[in-house]
Amino acid sequence: MFIDRVEVEFTAGKGGDGCMSFRREKFVPRGGPDGGDGGKGGSIVLEARVGVNSLAMFANRRFFRAEKGKHGEGSLRHGRKGEEMRLYVPCGTSIIDTADGFVIKDLTHPGEEFVICRGGRGGHGNARFKSATNQTPRQRTLGGDGETRHVIMQLKSIADVGLIGKPNAGKSTLLSRISSARPEIADYPFTTKFPNLGIVDVDQERSFVTADIPGLIEGASEGLGLGHEFLRHVERAGLLVHLVEPTPVDGTDPIENYSAIREELRQYDTKLGERDELVVLTKCELDPDREVFERLQQHFAENKVEHERELFAISAASEIGLHDLVEEIMQRVTRRRQEMLDAGEDLNPIREVDVPTETKPSRRTPPHKSGPTSSLSNDKQARDIPSIWGKQSPMGRTLATPPSQPTPQPGDDDNPDEHP
Known part of the structure; x- marks a missing residue:
């Protein structure tokens, strides 16, 4: 839950x-x-x-x-x-x-x-x-x-990318195709009732986190629909991916839908209206003549914005254009991460295994249990180990040379009869 x-x-x-x-x-x-x-x-x-x-x-x-x-x-x-x-x-x-x-x-x-x-x-x-x-x-x-x-x-979910758009725009379907997340997908509005997070692995070394924000409608910033409860999850997303459906179920115009969502973002937070975005025309098989795609391009040419904006056409069901879209997202995410590092900010790890674990400092080994004298005991004395003499002990002292044994002389034996 x-x-x-x-x-x-x-x-x-x-x-x-x-x-x-x-x-x-x-x-x-x-x-x-x-x-x-x-x-x-x-x-x-x-x-x-x-x-x-x-x-x-x-x-x-x-x-x-x-x-x-x-x-x-x-x-x-x-x-x-x-x-x-x-x-x-x-x-x-x-x-x-x-x-x-x-x-x-x-x-x-x-x-x-x-x-x-x-x-x-x-x-x-x-x-x-x-x-x-x-x-x-x-x-x-x-x-x-x-x-x-x-x-x-x-x-407020921390994600690199936020998927926004009208209900049934294909946000959950796109998330399920590019990540291992399995959100609920159905052909009726407001299928997604809470944000879904997914990790997109581009290759072994590159990945980013995507948040699927529940469908926004006009008036969401004022409390209408489900979007007003989840607009705050878009605040920390560095890049917005705006999905536009070419043939909406309710018969509305896709250009007007795009403009309405952008206006809701600006009313909720002016910074969201200035954030970089990728506009994605989903279900491109429903626009065979590229009529809606060209209308979007014309709308962008007539309505200039200060932030960076680019248009893509994909089909999540047929996996058309997904590779190019993911690569573009990864490049922008990498650029933003580098800007954060240059500004002195820390990057959040994506997975739990990426969090560095603090190792507890090991306790200092007592001197009598380390070094060349660690193997000594009552049965094994220092004089029995010739190799340790002359070496430095753990306390910084040099072990003295053992006393030389006297050479046996004739007549020192217990049996004097053996020596004339």
Whole structure:
């Protein structure tokens, strides 16, 4: 189930209370205060992760509460701190404050995280208040409350290419032909009810992510149809591929349909109206005389735009013109990625396996378990290994040469009768 907008409430854990206790032990007349501190409450952390494509885990759960800190105890025993709650969200998730409507954080890069609610501080036990003038303190402090935030989590899909167009323009069919995505395809409007993401592998080294945006209609920017709920998924697409059907089912004019969608994009966000686009005439077998294709070319010549625009004719069902279209998309995506690198921006990995894994540093091997002396034991001493003498030990010292054995002299044997 695809969920791209949820409203949840996060509450961090409360800190544990401090303890008031005195040491009472036999033969210890002056025990003194020994109340321990309470543990800190658990915090809530949101982390963006590749492979998480929806906010479905937040759909059926309205409240998230972290673990509380444990209370302090006697004998100066401090309470255990509450466990941190770490929640994973898709890359491109915006955290919006419900009350004021401002964006708290925008998680766009894999591994990016932030603490949305901090746990409460633990209370102090009475041992904290002892002094020369207050040797029997009877005060303690309670644990602090954890932070609470009521937020809206909104997903804006991060894709290199966004497929836009009227319903039944062939967006889902094109996505299924050039990628491994399998969206629902049917011959009635509004078949796609949520955005579909697909990875297009051009070759072993080149690939890009494509987002199929549900069909837009006139008035989508004002809340009509399904498009108003998903127009935000087009915001982060670097390239727009506008699909135009030559013979719409409703009998409308394809040129007017193209102009209507462009106007809706401009009304929603002026930057979308200036973004580079590829105009694709789908189902080209239904335009054998290229009448609609030539009308589109004439419309572009009469209505100049500042952004880059190019026209293609394809047939996803017959796979006509798909190779040239994919190559052109890949070239533009590569150009945009290079511009992002030149500007100092980071590129998001496409697959989860592309995310670099952090290897934990290995623990240092003790000196007696490394180097030439690692094999020594009670049964195997250094004098039994001639090869290690004269070498440098792990501690930087040179092992001395073993003492030379004295040459046996005549008469030193136990049997003197053998020597005259």
